[in-house]
Amino acid sequence: MSELQFIWFLLIAVLWAGYLFLEGYDFGVGMQFFTVARDQHEREALYETIGPTWDGNEVWLITAGGATFAAFPYWYASLFSGFYLLLFAILMALIYRGVSFEFREYMPTVPGTQIWERLIAIASFIAPFSLGIIFTAMVSGTPIDAKGNLSAGFFDYFTPFTVVGGVAVVLMCYIHGLNYTRIRIDGEMRYRVVKQLKVLYPLLVAGEAVFAVLLFFYTNFIQTKPVATIIILALIVATTVCGWWLTVAKDREVLPFVASGLTLVELVALLFVGLFPRVMVANNPAHDLTITSSSSTPYTLQVMFIVVLTVLPIVLAYQIWSFWVFRKRIVAPKVVE
Amino acid sequence: MQTLVGIVDLARFQFAMTTIFHFFFVPMSIGLGVVVATMETLYVIKKDEIYKKMTQFWGKIFLLSFAVGVVTGLIQEFQFGMNWSAYSRYVGDIFGAPLAVEALVAFFAESTFLGLWSFTWDRFKPGIHLIFIWVTAIASLLSSLWILAANSFMQNPVGYAIDNEKGRAVLTNFGELLLNKQLWVEFPHVIVGTLVTAGFIVAGMSAFKLLRLKKNDQQVPFFRKSINIALTIGLVGIVGAFITGDQHAFDLQSMQPMKYAAMEGVDESINSADRKDKAQPWALLSVTNPKTHKSIAKIEIPYVLSILGNHSLTGGNTKGTLELNKEFEKEYGKPSGYVKDYYVPENTLFFAFRIMAMGAGLLALVALVALWFNRKKSNLILTQRWFLWVLGVMTFFPFVVNTSGWIVTELGRYPWVVYGLMTVADAVSPNVSAASLLTSNILYFLTFSTLGGVMIWISRRVLIAGPDAPEEEEATTERDPYDDLTGKEAKA
Numbered sequence: 111m112s113e114l115q116f117i118w119f120l121l122i123a124v125l126w127a128g129y130l131f132l133e134g135y136d137f138g139v140g141m142q143f144f145t146v147a148r149d150q151h152e153r154e155a156l157y158e159t160i161g162p163t164w165d166g167n168e169v170w171l172i173t174a175g176g177a178t179f180a181a182f183p184y185w186y187a188s189l190f191s192g193f194y195l196l197l198f199a200i201l202m203a204l205i206y207r208g209v210s211f212e213f214r215e216y217m218p219t220v221p222g223t224q225i226w227e228r229l230i231a232i233a234s235f236i237a238p239f240s241l242g243i244i245f246t247a248m249v250s251g252t253p254i255d256a257k258g259n260l261s262a263g264f265f266d267y268f269t270p271f272t273v274v275g276g277v278a279v280v281l282m283c284y285i286h287g288l289n290y291t292r293i294r295i296d297g298e299m300r301y302r303v304v305k306q307l308k309v310l311y312p313l314l315v316a317g318e319a320v321f322a323v324l325l326f327f328y329t330n331f332i333q334t335k336p337v338a339t340i341i342i343l344a345l346i347v348a349t350t351v352c353g354w355w356l357t358v359a360k361d362r363e364v365l366p367f368v369a370s371g372l373t374l375v376e377l378v379a380l381l382f383v384g385l386f387p388r389v390m391v392a393n394n395p396a397h398d399l400t401i402t403s404s405s406s407t408p409y410t411l412q413v414m415f416i417v418v419l420t421v422l423p424i425v426l427a428y429q430i431w432s433f434w435v436f437r438k439r440i441v442a443p444k445v446v447e
Numbered sequence: 448m449q450t451l452v453g454i455v456d457l458a459r460f461q462f463a464m465t466t467i468f469h470f471f472f473v474p475m476s477i478g479l480g481v482v483v484a485t486m487e488t489l490y491v492i493k494k495d496e497i498y499k500k501m502t503q504f505w506g507k508i509f510l511l512s513f514a515v516g517v518v519t520g521l522i523q524e525f526q527f528g529m530n531w532s533a534y535s536r537y538v539g540d541i542f543g544a545p546l547a548v549e550a551l552v553a554f555f556a557e558s559t560f561l562g563l564w565s566f567t568w569d570r571f572k573p574g575i576h577l578i579f580i581w582v583t584a585i586a587s588l589l590s591s592l593w594i595l596a597a598n599s600f601m602q603n604p605v606g607y608a609i610d611n612e613k614g615r616a617v618l619t620n621f622g623e624l625l626l627n628k629q630l631w632v633e634f635p636h637v638i639v640g641t642l643v644t645a646g647f648i649v650a651g652m653s654a655f656k657l658l659r660l661k662k663n664d665q666q667v668p669f670f671r672k673s674i675n676i677a678l679t680i681g682l683v684g685i686v687g688a689f690i691t692g693d694q695h696a697f698d699l700q701s702m703q704p705m706k707y708a709a710m711e712g713v714d715e716s717i718n719s720a721d722r723k724d725k726a727q728p729w730a731l732l733s734v735t736n737p738k739t740h741k742s743i744a745k746i747e748i749p750y751v752l753s754i755l756g757n758h759s760l761t762g763g764n765t766k767g768t769l770e771l772n773k774e775f776e777k778e779y780g781k782p783s784g785y786v787k788d789y790y791v792p793e794n795t796l797f798f799a800f801r802i803m804a805m806g807a808g809l810l811a812l813v814a815l816v817a818l819w820f821n822r823k824k825s826n827l828i829l830t831q832r833w834f835l836w837v838l839g840v841m842t843f844f845p846f847v848v849n850t851s852g853w854i855v856t857e858l859g860r861y862p863w864v865v866y867g868l869m870t871v872a873d874a875v876s877p878n879v880s881a882a883s884l885l886t887s888n889i890l891y892f893l894t895f896s897t898l899g900g901v902m903i904w905i906s907r908r909v910l911i912a913g914p915d916a917p918e919e920e921e922a923t924t925e926r927d928p929y930d931d932l933t934g935k936e937a938k939a
Contacts, residue, residue, distance in 0.1 A: 162562030176547035183539020190528025
C-alpha cells in the first residue's frame with residue numbers, strides 16, 4: 111500500500127464523516143416535520159433552518175461517491191452494484207426529498223403542502239436507515255466472488271447487526287437534528303425538543319451497547335484490532351453520554367450539537383478503522399477488496415490529490431461562511447387558538 | 448445468454464431514460480441561471496424595480512428546474528456503479544476523476560451560492576447579492592465542462608493507456624483528457640444550447656401569459672421585456688449552436704465516421720471525384736432498411752453535403768455505413784453475442800439529427816419574428832395572437848431539440864460504451880438481476896412522470912399568479928440572540 115492510497119482511504123472516510131455530520135442533522139430536521147413541528151408555521155420554521163444549506167450538505171455525498179469512483183473504482187463498482195436496491199432506495203429518498211423542499215412552497219392548500227412534507231419526513235428516515243445498513247453490511251462480510259462482484263440476497267443485507275446499524279444511524283441523525291433545531295429555532299419548539307432528547311439519549315446509549323455486542327459477533331473488528339475498536343466504541347458511548355449530560359444537567363445547546371455530530375464522525379472512524387486495509391469485506395477472506403487491489407493508479411491518485419488539496423479549503427471556507435450567514439434563530443409565529 | 452441480453456437492454460433503457468429526463472432540466476437550469484443573472488445585472492445597473500421583479504419571478508422557475516435537475520443528477524453519478532460496474536472498473540481510473548472534480552469545483556459552489564442567493568434578498572446590498580447568482584450560474588456552466596469531459600472520453604478516448612495486467616484503461620495524461628477535441632466542440636455546443644432552452648422557456652411562458660392579459664394590463668411591459676431579454680440571449684445561443692454544431696459534425700468525419708454516415712443517411716460510400724458534379728449530395732430524406740442496412744428511399748440535394756462536410760462547394764468523400772461496418776469488423780473482429788455488428792440505428796440517427804438541426808432553424812426564425820414584433824415601436828406582438836400561440840408552444844420545443852441532439856451523440860456511439868475500447872454488452876453489471884433493473888426502471892418512470900407533471904402544473908400556477916402575486920406573508924422572523932447560545936438566558 112502506498113502513502114497515496116492510504117491518504118485516499120483517509121480522504122474517503124473524511125468525506126463520509128463530513129457528509130454524516132452535515133446532512134445528518136438535515137435528515138433529523140426532516141424527520142421532525144411531524145414529530146416536533148405541530149403546525150404549518152412550525153414546519154416552515156424548521157424548513158428555513160436547513161433551506162439554504164441542505165443542498166450544499168448533500169454535495170458531500172456526491173463528492174464521497176465521485177471520490178470513491180476516482181480513487182477506488184473497484185470499490186465503487188462492487189459497492190454500488192452489490193447494494194443495488196438499497197442504493198436505489200437512497201436515490202429515491204433523496205430525489206423525493208429534494209424536490210419536496212421546493213414543491214411544498216407552491217401548493218395552494220395545506221393538505222397539498224403536507225403531501226410533500228410527509229415525503230420529506232419519510233425520505234429523511236429511509237436515506238440514513240439504508241446508509242446504515244449498507245455501511246454495516248459492508249464491514250460484516252458479503253458474498254463477493256473472485257472478480258469482486260457482490261451477489262447478495264435479502265438476508266445478506268438484513269441481519270440483526272445491519273438493522274441495528276440502520277436504526278442507530280437514524281437515531282443519531284434524529285438526535286443530531288434535535289440538537290440542531292435547538293440552536294436554530296427560538297420559541298416553543300426549542301424547548302419541546304429537549305423533552306424528546308431526554309427520552310432518546312438513554313435509548314441511543316442502549317442501542318450503542320447492543321451495536322457493540324453485535325459488532326463482536328458479525329465482524330472481526332475486535333479480533334483483529336481489539337485496542338482501536340474498543341477505544342472508538344468507548345468514545346462513541348462517552349460522547350453520547352456527554353451530550354446527554356450537557357443537555358439535561360447543564361442545559362447547554364451548542365456543545366450537545368457538536369457531540370451528536372461527533373458520534374456520527376466516530377461511527378465512520380470505527381467502520382474505516384475496522385475495514386483497514388480492506389475496503390469491502392467478503393465472506394471468503396480471499397475475496398476481500400483491499401485498498402491496494404481496488405485503487406486507481408498512482409498518477410490518478412496524485413492528480414486528484416492535488417485537486418482536492420487546492421479546492422477543498424476554498425469549499426470549506428465558503429460553506430462555513432454560508433453557515434455563518436444563516437446563523438440566526440428562526441421564530442415561528444405563535445398560533446392563537 | 449438470454450438473461451444477459453435482458454440486462455443489457457434494461458440497463459441501456461435506464462441510462463437513456465434517466466439521462467434524457469435529467470437533461471430536460473440541466474439546460475433549463477443552466478440557461479435560466481444565465482438569464483436570471485442577466486436580469487439581476489440589469490437591476491443593479493439600471494436600478495429599475497421591474498428588473499428585480501423579473502429576477503424574482505423567473506427565479507422561481509429557475510429554482511424549480513434546479514431542484515429537479517440536482518436530484519435527477521444524483522442518479523447519474525450512482526448508476527455507473529449500479530448498472531455499469533464492469534465499465535466502472537475498466538475506466539474508473541480515468542472516468543471517476545472528472546466526476547469527482549465536478550462535485551468539488553462546481554456542485555459545492557452551485558448549491559451553496561444558490562442557497563445564499565435565494566434566502567438573502569433583503570440582507571445584502573444588490574451588488575453583493577448579484578455575485579451570488581453569477582457564482583451559481585458560472586459554477587453550473589463549469590459543472591457541464593467536467594461531466595462533458597467524462598462523456599467526451601467515452602466518445603473519443605484520449606490521454607489513456609491500457610493496463611493489460613489489470614485489464615483496464617488507465618489515465619496517462621489529465622491535460623489531454625481536458626483538451627480532448629471532442630470536449631471543445633461538445634462543451635460549447637451544450638452551453639449555447641442551454642441559452643436557447645432558457646430563452647424559449649421564458650419567452651414562451653411570457654407569450655402564454657400575454658394571451659391571458661388585456662392589452663393595457665400593467666403586467667404587459669413586464670412580459671414584453673422578458674421576451675426581449677430572453678430571446679436576445681436565445682438568439683445568441685442559436686447562432687452559437689449553428690457554428691459549434693457545424694464544427695462538431697465536421698469533426699465527426701474523422702472521429703466517429705459511422706455516426707456521421709448514419710446522420711447523413713450515407714449507406715454506400717460517396718466519392719465526389721467519381722461523380723459528375725464532383726460534389727457530394729445531401730439526403731433531405733433517407734429511410735434505411737434496418738435489416739439490410741441499405742437505403743430504401745432517398746431524396747437528395749446536390750452539393751449540400753460537400754458544403755457541410757467539406758466546407759466547399761465540391762469535393763470530399765464520405766464513407767458509407769456498409770463500408771465502415773466492414774472496416775470495423777476487420778479492425779475489431781466480428782462481434783458476437785449482444786452486439787451483432789457495428790451499425791448504429793441509422794433511421795433514428797438520421798431523423799433525430801434533422802429534428803435537431805431543422806428545429807434549431809425554426810427556433811431561429813421564431814426568435815427573429817418575435818423580436819421584430821416585440822420592438823418598442825410596434826404592438827404586433829399583442830395583435831398577432833396566432834404568433835403568441837406559436838411562441839408559447841415553442842416553450843417545449845428546445846426539449847425536443849436537446850433530446851434529439853443527445854440521441855444522435857449517444858446512440859451514434861453504439862455499440863461502444865467507450866469508442867473503440869469497450870462495447871455496451873461488456874460494460875454492464877453482471878451481478879444485478881433483471882428484476883432489480885425492471886423494478887428500478889418502473890419506479891423511475893413513475894417518478895419522472897410525477898415530477899414532470901408537477902413541474903408543469905406548478906409553473907403554470909406561478910405564471911397565472913404573475914409577478915405581482917402577493918408574497919405570502921413572511922411567517923417566520925429571525926432572532927439574533929447569540930449571547931444566549933448556551934440557553935441560559937432563554938430560560939428566564
